[in-house]
Amino acid sequence: MGSINEIKASELNTDAFINEKAQEISDAVGDGLAINALSGGVDSSAVTMLGHRALGDRLKTYFIDNGIMREGEPQRIAELFKQLGVHVEILDGRKAFFSALKGLTDPEEKREAITQTFYKDIFGKLVKDSGAKYLLQGTILTDVDETIAGIKRQHNVFEQLGIDPEQAFGYQIIEPLVQLRKDGVRKLAEALGLPEEIYNRPPFPGPALAARVIGAVTEDKISVVRTATSIVEEELSSLGAFQYMAILHEDRVTGMRDGKRDFGSQIELRCWDSIDAREAKPTQVPYEILYKLANRIVDTVPGVVSVTYNVTCKPPSCMEAI
């Protein structure tokens, strides 16, 4: 692939784009089989719809339950796509992911462990078993930019890093969204008939809740950050922010509970205003909402005594913590 021609959201003709990409997918796959992984985010949801337009039942869509997703996510997303006529198969990969993550604290090593488990252990095996030679994937231009710049290794960018997925994993990757940024994908997802809860959904990182745990990832910590995430999504969804999240820190701070010292954990909240994720500013969340959020979290989430709100702009901050 040479340099990528960006298509700005304002210039995106969704009908023409859908027809063109469906044709390209159809031409590439021929009468073979393709496979894709749906996470429920807007990118992979748009790719799933686009792929099913192009290939119908010859696209096999899997939802990999890696154990580091939001509460009830696999079942909810499968049900939603069922109503759109798309069958999604849920695969339980929890053991493989937690065992790969065990003891890792470096963010890049954690991302790498998730990538390897996803593509090699789980997806590689799936593709071999299915006979599919093609993997459809929701890489967008911002992922490519950030990987090339060395800011963050996205889980789905291989070519730019000089990795041949066919050689490494046994299949070819098709990335129909790679000319778009997030705002373009949202417009496309709406045109593809996805409901607003998907096309306006805040981005969720590739490494999912594992990206929201500082230090080593365990099932307990994922459970803590999952509960905090539910609360944050409930309290902040009405603000129309680009993305919002809860991050569990490893550092501990002093709190007090029932009049006694309680040395506990801290949850960091982030909520971003952004158009396309390249630059972002912390949303001016009303203080009454922040107080309420903090109270709910310290009351509900085991071991948490303190809640902060990130007030740094991107750059130099990133949207995710790791």
Place this chain on the structure above:
Amino acid sequence: MGSINEIKASELNTDAFINEKAQEISDAVGDGLAINALSGGVDSSAVTMLGHRALGDRLKTYFIDNGIMREGEPQRIAELFKQLGVHVEILDGRKAFFSALKGLTDPEEKREAITQTFYKDIFGKLVKDSGAKYLLQGTILTDVDETIAGIKRQHNVFEQLGIDPEQAFGYQIIEPLVQLRKDGVRKLAEALGLPEEIYNRPPFPGPALAARVIGAVTEDKISVVRTATSIVEEELSSLGAFQYMAILHEDRVTGMRDGKRDFGSQIELRCWDSIDAREAKPTQVPYEILYKLANRIVDTVPGVVSVTYNVTCKPPSCMEAI
């Protein structure tokens, strides 16, 4: 000492209180010598003035430079008291403190190391050399409450913990402010002729900037948190908050600098509205000030890529992080 009779700020007759306490100090010390350590906070400043009223030159006041103070603090405070007619001797204790703190990460162990270095190594020696048998100290009622409750071990509360300072350190402790809370001490400090920058000064913890570093304390980390503290005090002093601070975390987060990934540190800001430190609420700092503060910190403070603002009420949070 039995139970302590609290004197509320609203009930405090400062003239009567000053006369009564000066008399008590004078009676206790007789024609001997007393000694006290001035940190520049409102409590130790009020005690210094009260002690000099009672004892004149027979109170020796020292400022221990422990290396974990604000920028330029020792010289500034000595100069301020000079103008009030009180001679303050600065003692360089930096080596002793950093060597005692080396490698300690547990908050209680850090506090204990600072206490031991202060009272035993530095003050114990000073008292012996001076022949003084009495130490004047600015313990207030909130310190006693929190120590008894086991929330936080204050550096200056011995009797409540069953420690006899005469036996342990070779001197007796006089605590003239122990019936007051912070608001009462401020009223007293004003009545004692201290300038507003002292009587309205935000509280500063006993372990100073070492309480603002999560994990092991080093000179480099103290320098980082000292620079951040200067910026925070500049930007927040006009808000009239009870206390405000910068805390350096040990956890690292991903940022970007010059288009490249920068895995760096996070500074947590806290700014409290409170009457007497028993309960506190995060000040509703205008977002434009928070953005400006975050920008100044990530631009100026080496290695810092991210800034958060604490939004948890006390309780269950504490005002300080460790």
